Amino acid sequence: MxxxxxxxxxxxxxxxxxxxxxxxxxxxxxxxxxxxxxxxxxxxxxxxxxxxxxxxxxxxxxxxxxxxxxxxxxxxxxxxxxxxxxxxxxxxxxxxxxxxxxxxxxxxxxxxxxxxxxxxxxxxxxxxxxxxxxxxxxxxxxxxETRSVLELATVDWTALTEMAAGVDPGYHLEFYPGGPSDDLIEAYARAKAEVRDVDDGELRPSSYDPQRLRDSLDTLHRRGMKPYIVLALQQRTGTVAGLTEVVVPVQHPTRADQYDTIVVRDHQGYGIDRAIKARMLLELRSAEPELAEVQTWNAQANEAMLKVNAELGYQTDRDWCxxxxxxxxxxxxxxxxx
Ligand SMILES: CC(C)(COP(=O)(O)OP(=O)(O)OC[C@H]1O[C@@H](n2cnc3c(N)ncnc32)[C@H](O)[C@@H]1OP(=O)(O)O)[C@@H](O)C(=O)NCCC(=O)NCCS
Structure with missing residues (x-):
């Protein structure tokens, strides 16, 4: 059988x-x-x-x-x-x-x-x-980990627009449907590599090498999973200071998966985490009209991220073991x- x-x-x-x-x-x-x-x-x-x-x-x-x-x-x-x-x-x-x-x-x-x-x-x-x-x-x-789900129907879009604009003026945000442009891959991989050793209890992102990152984006596309990226770039240096990744799978396009959100240590404290996540939701609203929910997974120890998610309206759902x-x-x- x-x-x-x-x-x-x-x-x-x-x-x-x-x-x-x-x-x-x-x-x-x-x-x-x-x-x-x-x-x-x-x-x-x-x-x-x-x-x-x-x-x-x-x-x-x-x-x-x-x-x-x-x-x-x-x-x-x-x-x-x-x-x-x-x-x-x-x-x-x-x-x-x-x-x-x-x-x-x-x-x-x-x-x-x-x-x-x-x-x-x-x-x-x-x-x-x-x-x-x-x-x-x-x-x-x-x-x-704990899974949380955000119902887009409950989102206060005016408040979200303010959150997205609330980043320190030393930074600007960029939206990349499909993944970061090739000239940004190395900087993007460096930002991921920098948090690799941070011990906040979360599983560390694995695609911190530029080629591996390209392969991982390519694999997502081949599997029917569309990546969306928002980057925070430092105005003065062009450095990638923060990033957030959401994937919309064609197999269930009403519910997207929030992947990594990273703010590089030297750039923490400038409102980047909240702003990039808010900007992502605003962009998804027009890019993915079928989308109704976003789900994300966090370590219970990661209080800073859970706090931002709660502000955005995420509701904790279940344990993911x-x-x-x-x-x-x-x-x-x-x-x-x-
Ligand atoms: C977990 C799963 C694979 C078990 O399949 P199953 O064919 O019912 O499992 P088995 O009959 O081989 O069970 C083996 C043993 O596991 C334990 N077990 C299975 N189901 C259990 C249950 N509901 N409660 C407690 N123990 C359970 C029992 O000890 C059982 O032995 P027993 O029946 O002799 O007491 C099935 O429930 C499943 O497909 N779940 C969904 C899996 C998943 O990935 N979900 C997430 C995405 S949707």
């Missing part, structure tokens, strides 16, 4: 079946989240950064009596990068608690082990069955139980 699956060559019916299961999972576990669309779903499931690999499996129901393919009721993929595999698994709510989730995770874990990777990481949404599931498989909680497990230990434990 479980077989390796390649989204690049899968039939449209299979892609549609994965979408149906994903939306059934969302309706059961995250009913406030918008359902996904089929647009670029194949690319979303198959495109990766250079040097990374994603391997996928599906679990299919028996074919229907009239013939034709069986429905895809379970899906797992693992992204191999560095020395870890990042896992995502979905089981249709109609067939849960039958051991399918466990079988899918172990299938992926065996491959991760064979390929010589050390650990598996997974993002688990708080208050969903996945918490009990990963705990039962021996995954350990590493890290918790990172779990991990040592692959060899997981595989051997389960093999010993068989």
């Amino acid at each position: 479980v077989r390796e699956w390649d989204p690049r060559t899968a039939s449209s019916a299979e892609i549609g079946s994965v979408l149906d299961t994903l939306n059934a999972v969302l309706a059961a576990d995250l009913p406030q989240d918008p359902p996904w669309r089929e647009d670029s779903l194949r690319e979303y499931l198959s495109e990766v950064m250079p040097g990374e690999r994603r391997i996928s499996w599906v679990a299919e129901a028996d074919p229907p009596a009239g013939g034709g393919p069986g429905q895809i009721l379970g899906h797992v993929h693992v992204l191999l990068l560095g020395d870890i595999g990042v896992l995502e698994v979905l089981v249709h709510p109609a067939v849960r608690r039958n051991g399918l989730g466990r079988e899918l995770v172990l299938t992926a874990a065996r491959r991760v082990y064979q390929e010589g990777f050390q650990s598996i990481g997974v993002e688990v949404v708080g208050d969903t069955p996945a918490i009990g599931f990963y705990s039962s498989l021996g995954f350990a909680l590493e890290y918790v 990172e779990y991990s497990v040592d692959v060899a230990e997981l595989v051997h434990r389960f093999d010993a139980q068989r």
Whole structure:
């Protein structure tokens, strides 16, 4: 029933079946989240950064009596990068608690082990069955972030326009739909590199090298995810003093993802954080007419950013937990139980 699956060559019916299961999972576990669309779903499931690999499996129901393919009721993929595999698994709510989730995770874990990777990481949404599931498989909680959601319908646009203009006159803001222009990539990467070592509890941005940043923007585009950037530039030097990144996925264009917001240490205290985020929302309002919400993830320890988000109208939503497990230990434990 479980077989390796390649989204690049899968039939449209299979892609549609994965979408149906994903939306059934969302309706059961995250009913406030918008359902996904089929647009670029194949690319979303198959495109990766250079040097990374994603391997996928599906679990299919028996074919229907009239013939034709069986429905895809379970899906797992693992992204191999560095020395870890990042896992995502979905089981249709109609067939849960039958051991399918466990079988899918172990299938992926065996491959991760064979390929010589050390650990598996997974993002688990708080208050969903996945918490009990990963705990039962021996995954350990590493890290918790809070997701917050901003409903654009609740935004006071006049106040936001003032916030966007409230930056110190030594700086000006620039909006870049699609990503920063190529002449700014190096300065942009430097700004990201500078906060790499700051220990505020947040996961550090990974694309701080100019080529990696180009690759990461290119990968986003290939996956159907449109990046928007607002930069704060110091008037006198042209230095990138701050940046904020939002991505609008074509798979759910009513809800965007706020990625990194960074204000370089020497430029903190000039109102940049608030101004760049406000400017971004003003720009998105006209650039993405379907957009209704923006979601973002923050470490609970990052009080400064949580304060600005609250001023903008973000409401905290759920915990977003990172779990991990040592692959060899997981595989051997389960093999010993068989
Ligand atoms: C987590 C998930 C994969 C589990 O799939 P499943 O097929 O029901 O899991 P299994 O039947 O293999 O469960 C294995 C064990 O996990 C634990 N478990 C599973 N669901 C659980 C729940 N709701 N509560 C507590 N423990 C649970 C149990 O110990 C279970 O063993 P048992 O049934 O013998 O007691 C499934 O619920 C799912 O797809 N969730 C959504 C995942 C996701 O990524 N969501 C976020 C984006 S929408």
